[in-house]
Amino acid sequence: MKKTIIIFGLLVGFLIAQKSDLKNVKVLPYKTKRELVKYMKSVVAPELGVKCNFCHNMTDYSSDEKDHKKVARQMMAMVQNANKTMNNLNFHEISCWVCHRGNEHPDHPPEKK
Amino acid sequence: MIDRLTKYHHLLLFFIFISTPLIAIPRFALESGSSCILCHVDPSGGGLRNDYGIGYGLDDLSNRIPKRLSSYSGIILSHFQFGGDIRIQSVSKQKDEVPVGLAVFPMQANIQVKNEGEYHTALVELATLRKDVGFQLRVNNLIPNGYFKFGLSKPSYGLKIEDHTAFIRGGNIQLVQGNHREGMPFIPTLENVGLMELGFYFGDTFISVSRTIDGYILGSTETYVGRIEHYRSLRSFQSVAGASFLLEGDLKIFGLFGGLSRGNLSWMGEVDVAENWILDRSIASYSEFTWRLKKGLFLMGRIDFFDENMNFTEDAIRRTTFGLNYVPLPFVDIKFQIRSSQLTQGKQSKGLEFLSQLHLWF
Numbered sequence: 001m002k003k004t005i006i007i008f009g010l011l012v013g014f015l016i017a018q019k020s021d022l023k024n025v026k027v028l029p030y031k032t033k034r035e036l037v038k039y040m041k042s043v044v045a046p047e048l049g050v051k052c053n054f055c056h057n058m059t060d061y062s063s064d065e066k067d068h069k070k071v072a073r074q075m076m077a078m079v080q081n082a083n084k085t086m087n088n089l090n091f092h093e094i095s096c097w098v099c100h101r102g103n104e105h106p107d108h109p110p111e112k113k
Numbered sequence: 114m115i116d117r118l119t120k121y122h123h124l125l126l127f128f129i130f131i132s133t134p135l136i137a138i139p140r141f142a143l144e145s146g147s148s149c150i151l152c153h154v155d156p157s158g159g160g161l162r163n164d165y166g167i168g169y170g171l172d173d174l175s176n177r178i179p180k181r182l183s184s185y186s187g188i189i190l191s192h193f194q195f196g197g198d199i200r201i202q203s204v205s206k207q208k209d210e211v212p213v214g215l216a217v218f219p220m221q222a223n224i225q226v227k228n229e230g231e232y233h234t235a236l237v238e239l240a241t242l243r244k245d246v247g248f249q250l251r252v253n254n255l256i257p258n259g260y261f262k263f264g265l266s267k268p269s270y271g272l273k274i275e276d277h278t279a280f281i282r283g284g285n286i287q288l289v290q291g292n293h294r295e296g297m298p299f300i301p302t303l304e305n306v307g308l309m310e311l312g313f314y315f316g317d318t319f320i321s322v323s324r325t326i327d328g329y330i331l332g333s334t335e336t337y338v339g340r341i342e343h344y345r346s347l348r349s350f351q352s353v354a355g356a357s358f359l360l361e362g363d364l365k366i367f368g369l370f371g372g373l374s375r376g377n378l379s380w381m382g383e384v385d386v387a388e389n390w391i392l393d394r395s396i397a398s399y400s401e402f403t404w405r406l407k408k409g410l411f412l413m414g415r416i417d418f419f420d421e422n423m424n425f426t427e428d429a430i431r432r433t434t435f436g437l438n439y440v441p442l443p444f445v446d447i448k449f450q451i452r453s454s455q456l457t458q459g460k461q462s463k464g465l466e467f468l469s470q471l472h473l474w475f
Binding site (some may be wrong): 032033034035037038041042051052053057058059060063065 | 145146147148150151156164165167168169171184185186234251253254257258259260312314316317344346
């Protein structure tokens with residue numbers, strides 16, 4: 001029984017194997033998973049005050065099923081675009097922290113009376 | 114030296130049998146505020162680390178990172194990730210403040226291989242010391258935010274802490290205190306069994322339910338295991354709370370576990386009650402404080418308790434442990450522990466034990 005299950009599993013694994021490359025990375029410039037994970041862990045998560053499961057399906061990080069991930073992708077594109085201008089003007093680059101300040105949602109200005 | 118080893122061969126044999134299969138360090142999950150799957154390929158924790166887990170081992174755990182290791186990913190062939198866990202332990206036993214024996218031996222030498230596709234994660238594990246093979250195929254996108262897993266594995270119960278001598282796991286396999294049993298049934302020699310498991314992630318809550326084909330503990334009938342855990346961040350605190358159950362024929366085990374962490378200090382605990390394991394009802398508990406002195410250096414204190422019949426009389430055991438845990442380099446973990454066991458009425462039992470353990474993983 002054990003042998004049958006293992007042989008079956010290995011066969012399935014070989015048949016539908018994929019390269020361990022980055023999948024569904026559209027905006028960020030990283031080439032390796034290590035670089036990507038490091039950026040997410042040291043920049044995105046603390047600057048938004050969230051954990052991985054805020055944006056990701058924990059069993060498949062590449063999946064786009066959560067809306068937060070789609071929004072985050074747009075936000076990252078926005079930051080990259082802003083930083084192009086910042087670099088051209090010799091200004092400091094910005095990151096999520098500029099607006100989020102460690103919160104899921106940036107603070108909005110108080111309503112005018 | 115040889116004479117001493119021969120004299121204490123029972124101690125040596127006892128620890129040789131602790132050739133640990135998959136083990137996890139739930140404190141890291143608590144401090145990260147997320148379930149085991151954050152760092153491990155297996156959602157139940159332990160064994161091969163994923164990309165985040167490898168990064169955690171490199172950046173967060175160790176005292177320093179050599180440049181050569183900073184780009185390590187575990188990917189050796191393009192389609193497969195390889196990993197392994199090796200543990201070597203030494204035990205020095207002391208009686209009346211005199212050292213009376215020392216034994217050094219391998220506890221674990223596991224090799225793991227992972228292969229991933231668009232919809233699956235396959236994991237094979239070979240426990241070379243125990244000659245046991247584990248295999249699991251996980252279908253990831255069948256259930257939204259969940260998985261279906263089957264193969265040869267172990268159902269996930271409780272905190273699954275890394276020390277199998279804790280009473281909430283297997284306790285003393287060699288009956289040191291002369292009871293009928295000295296620990297819960299999760300001894301390290303339990304073999305992988307045919308298993309089906311469903312897992313769901315609802316935000317910071319993780320639920321898993323599994324059914325084995327053969328009996329997991331008694332080997333008689335199928336086993337049903339359920340587990341729920343919830344992580345919560347509150348200001349600077351991280352917390353986890355959970356419950357689990359196991360049903361196998363007449364054997365019923367129910368447990369509650371939890372943990373709290375703030376800054377460099379964390380606490381984890383678990384209480385389990387088993388019915389029809391030994392004498393009607395038995396209870397085991399575990400409570401551990403850990404203080405991070407600096408990056409890669411931890412101080413720990415722990416109290417384990419076990420009573421085989423829940424009347425808290427002279428046959429209940431309390432074990433106190435103090436230890437240091439040092440991670441000088443990525444993938445190198447060194448532990449030193451001193452522990453002593455007492456029966457509830459205060460009678461000192463077996464003197465002090467000194468344990469040291471070297472854990473290497475990749």
